[in-house]
Amino acid sequence: MTTTAHDLLEKHYYQIESRYSILSSGKYTTLVTANGNSATPIHRWFRMKEAYSSEMLGQVLNDTGLDGLRTLRLVDPFSGSGTTGVSAGDLIRRGDLDESRVTAMEVNPFLHLVSRAKMSGHMVGPLRIQTVAGHIARRALTEQDGLTEIPSLTTFANPDYFPTENLRNLLALKASLTTILRETSDAATSDLLHLALASAIEPSSNLRRDGRALRLTAGKARTNPINIFLDAVETIAHDIDKPRIPFTASVSLQDSRRLPQPVQPSHDLALFSPPYPNNIDYTEVYKLEAWFLGLYSSSEDFSLQRRQTVRSHSSLRWGEQYGFRDGKNVKLIEALLAPVLDAIPDDRYRRGRQEVVLGYADDMLATLRFLHASLDVGGRMAIAVGNSMHGKAGNDYVIASDLLLAQLAEVAGFHVDKIDIARYPKRRTARSAYLRESLVFATKERQDA
Template sequence: MSNANPSVESHYEALEAQWNSVDGSLEFERLVVPTGNSDSPFHRWFHLKEAFSVDLLPTILKQLSFEGMSELRILDCFAGGGTTLVSALEMSSQAHVTATGIERNPFLHHVSSSKVRALQAGPSLAQELKKAYVEVQHLYASDARFTINTPALSTFSNEAYFPPSLLNSLLRIKAAIEFCDASALARDLLLTSAASCVESSSRLRRDGRALRYASERQPKDPWLEFSNRIQQMIEDTSGSQAAASSASVILGDGRRPLLHVDESEKRDLIVFSPPYPNNIDYTEIYKTEAWYLGFYEDSEQFRSQRLRTLRSHPSVRFSEEYDYESSSDAEAVRELLAPILGAVPDDRYATGRRQLIRGYADDMLTLFRHCRKVISNKGRLVYVVGNSAHGSGDALFVIAADLMMARLAELANWRVEEISVARSLRRRVTNSRFLRESVVTLSPA
């Protein structure tokens, strides 16, 4: 275990001392991870490892005394698999909720928007799905010749990753779905199911920051996997009434909600979990599903997608323009970042790490400024974020995103109400107590 970097630690101590920081493990430890999501209707349609729990939104609403409100407007700037939006629609019997999500990844946008559209469709959707499934089954088993395009991503041509017969089956399912005579929503749901079989039909496993080759893994039969998933969807949709509330997911830039939502429509609650500054590149780890569904046709489109994401990873060289540098907060941001930048070891990762720290701070300041413009007077913003360790041995340092974001939020005219420490992360790596995941509540200052 390496010792925490003393100057960065004292910087974090001083920052934290300005705010109310509490141990929130009792309420939040199990809610900052996807506890319950794989067993809950609608949520279970695609398992997003980086999601928070289905129970997070109801818990936050209770804590902030929003529970009894009859109208509630919610925004999630990083919708991911749609946990916030599905949870919001599920509360329709208690309040009329209007929920908006923004998501940049085309595959995750497909997943989350399919879920929320299904929840608002009502029970006839189950019949439609059954009918479409039977047709796809028939087409899949027939000797119909579809045009089958193998995605250009080289991962698909690696036979160790994707055994050819299974790949053929996966591609045939997709071609049959595209050929069948289903409504747009039923087709999107079938495609969500098919895409959610890609990982299990291969020898690839999402493992933290990368897709790894798991030689020992026995890939599953795509058709059986697909059928099981469709059965789940039919089960979930047949029991449900059309939600009285409304929700939608925008394919766009969550750092700049004002590009997508009307400034005059103020929100009561903004809740999100942004990508953490821990090098996870969502474009990379969900790439097989996105290529499979045809969201990228060539490497240029794939690279452009990476460039559109939050600057939380060094997988591409982002522009080195930082808006804070030309703002009145330049000095305050430099002061905030200096001790963290000073801890970056001078090795081959130095440039990428410095860009990540500056880029992440810049994106967060923009995000908080935009959010400030759409929050109602009595509204709250809650973010869930994890801090991360970078480097190794004596050169290891922690990026405390929870504190860094809290200070940036202050610069954007928010008040930090509470930093609730949900859980400590891998303490055996470093003795820094700042390696943790937190739930932070802000109110407009």
């Protein structure tokens, strides 16, 4: 029987896996998705289906032995919708923690706003944003402040995508919100109202977020954006109508791969979910909100932002610059990736897909080195990640991100404690045992990597 590149890749993964403690505890089966978040205060403010459950942090603390801490210092290099940080505040409100300090980073400007706004929900205490929002809505209904310019993204100018009346209401809301916010310097109020406005954009269009794209949906039920805005504010006001807690969080618009060293080791836990190498460009997926809020002003801004993201998709040609090739572990990393590169079918997509494998490993290693420097000795790390299948049936291959990240974590100086397999997504065409979602657990055992 001929040994194929697919067979060699599966054998390669088996050999890597044999080095680690692999289990399927069942604890994370429902936690690796946003299960329950849509009904949970603060987490529900802007739904991202790519998020994990608000209950994830508590389970990770239990599994890492950090559940005895009363003060938690937490770092998240891919803040996304802010689930990790907001969950720390949840634990304080439940009495499971006395205090928490969260350091988070996000390179996508819209998701940075989402994270920042959500985490402020545990820090601001009650705000009279309903009164402000009602004032904004009344002015928008009469177009008292006029209309802002239509964003230069062509999607907004197409009535098939945005019905004319709904677009006018959105533009009037933005104009009135901008006018009213000139009278306040409160950053939290501004963030929360902008998040409420963002919540009204997709639902008032004929578009629907579907996996890696925005799709035109005939007959989609639409709602007046002013009503959606007011409903979102009502939800936010309800969720923040609580006393402040000893919770502090900073969410910086920064790239953890490119932060200057040295970093002060001052955290107990890193919990995060990086982009999976599954060909989803999140800059593209959340472009409506970012463009409408003015976070991009030109196609050049948008293109630059796409190129600042993790190399997890092949919709761009990334080039062949890899920092790991200048390091002492280059041979180890090349040996780790070679069977994956060899398994990529020899077609017109081959080079782009190879750039993703090499670029993703390079980006993750840079992030893991940053996290190693950020954690105290004895600090723990938990990575929620999904493996992805590529290529056509019969000529497909899996990128086993959990195993690749485990090996890269060792290169960065961590000891890998275990890999807990959360679930196996159902794919009838899958030929691999490694198509799964997992939690990779690791410990920083010494200061020097």
